[in-house]
Amino acid sequence: MSSRLTFGTLKRIVAILIAIAIVLAAGIVVGQAPAIFGVEEDPEASITFEDQQGEGTNVTIREVSLSDGGYVVLTDGGDEPLAVSERLEAGTHENVTIEREDDSTRELVGQLTATVHRDTGDDQFAYYETDGEEDHPYLEDGFPVSDTATVTTTEENALGDSFAVESIDAPPTATTNETIQVNATIRNPTEFQTQQSVTVRIDGAVFERRVLELEGGESRTVTFETDTSGAPPGNRTIGVYTDGDGAVAEIDLAFHTDPSVTVDNASAERVTVGAAIPERGFVAVEQNGSVVGTSGRLEPGEHENVTVDLSENASIAESDELTATLYAGDPSDVDSASPIEFEGDPVRTTFTIGGAADAESGDGSDGDGSEADDSGAESADE
Structure with a gap:
């Protein structure tokens, strides 16, 4: 074999090795793209949704932060959302107003949960239409990023036939395995004798449910013997809710034993x-x-x-x-x-x-x- 041929072969081998090195380096850069270009691998969000009064047509989110942009979705425990915000860009937004759809008859009152969703689809919000395949919630510790608030109204027409919760009296402190007394004054705003369901919730979870019957225009103070077992310890919101109204108080729950x-x-x-x-x-x-x-x-x-x-x-x-x-x-x-x-x-x-x-x-x-x-x-x- 001539030295010329040998030299040419060596050049080709070196060229191939350089090409391989470039490809490998490119792969490393692509793999490190999130870190290099500032893209977050784990999108983050936070939300503050405070108790408020409204007319049943809109609510206000005090603050929401989204690392990748997305939506805020309002629910009341049902299978469908009550309302969805406009698409929000990445960053922090204050006093975000979410309005009820024009053709919706459901009032934005009562115990509502606001959940932050990502924008992973090509069109409008489609989490429910795609069975959760698109626009899924932001997660923190494996759970959706959300906040719960009570929206009440002073408008009788907005309440419709729902009982009104005029006041609530709950102990400021308790443990997570005791029975506490929660007193609430409930009023029937209609002219007719009616039976309706009334619930006691701690941080949105139902801890007691009772069917209450009131005469037309009657107002009654009702005592609920509520077992706190299963409630998470810490500063919590306890509330009494009817179909379209509610009242809340703060309660500090101490875990009843050492972990x-x-x-x-x-x-x-x-x-x-x-x-x-x-x-x-x-x-x-x-x-x-x-x-x-x-x-x-x-x-x-x-x-x-x-x-x-x-x-x-x-x-x-x-x-x-x-x-x-x-x-x-x-x-x-x-x-x-x-x-x-x-x-x-x-x-x-x-x-x-x-x-x-x-x-x-x-x-x-x-x-x-x-x-x-x-x-x-x-x-x-x-």
Whole structure:
């Protein structure tokens, strides 16, 4: 082979290598495009929707921020939206007015929820028409970004035949497992004797429902014995609502016990725990810092026999140390969830499969000679 041919071959090889390097570099740039050009991979939003009075034709959103633009959708718990805002550009918007459709007969009054949706389609808002395939909500910790408010009216005509809620009296503080008295004055604005449903809600969730019968023009103070079990702790809104009206008060709910998680039984396939969780979340079982299984979603409160199915790909020996941890968020989106803390420390319990099995069978040892507590687990905080 001549040296000329060899030199030409080398040039071609070098050219090919340079081309490959350019392609690889381009791929890296494309892959890093969100970071390089400032595009957010996880769109973010926030919203503030305050209680207000209105005429039933429009409401005002105090403030909404959207990283990628989109819409604000009003609902009242039904399957269809009450109203949708105009498309909002990315950024922060104050005092956004959402108007009822001209051909709609539904009043924008009562307990309403405003949810921030992205604009992922080509045309107008189409979340409901596409069964959630387009224009889906912005998410935070796995849940839609939304806020709930009560819209009341002083106009009798706007209320129609709905009972009016003239006042509410609720305790300013309570715990999340007690029965409280909520007093409300309800009035029938019509001339006729009528039966209507009245509900007590905490942060929009129904905690009591009663059918009330009033004579025409009658006003009556009604006492609701409301069990707060299942309500999330913190500063909450408690309200009494009729079909078209409502009144609200603030209540500070303290979680009724210390957050905790205890292991009742365990095998290489499944762990069973008890949990006292102060907010919506789940239990995760971790091995060496990696999640190997999660429970289903848990509402605030105390739960028994919570099961966590462990991953088939996890290799767990009876003496391997595992950790059961309480998380706030959605178990289907573990990366966005955050550990629940109590007095500054995550709520968690360490255990071994062998130790939990010995505790279940009545043997006090955990398989390696150390003593376990009554649950067969050893607290990580001790």
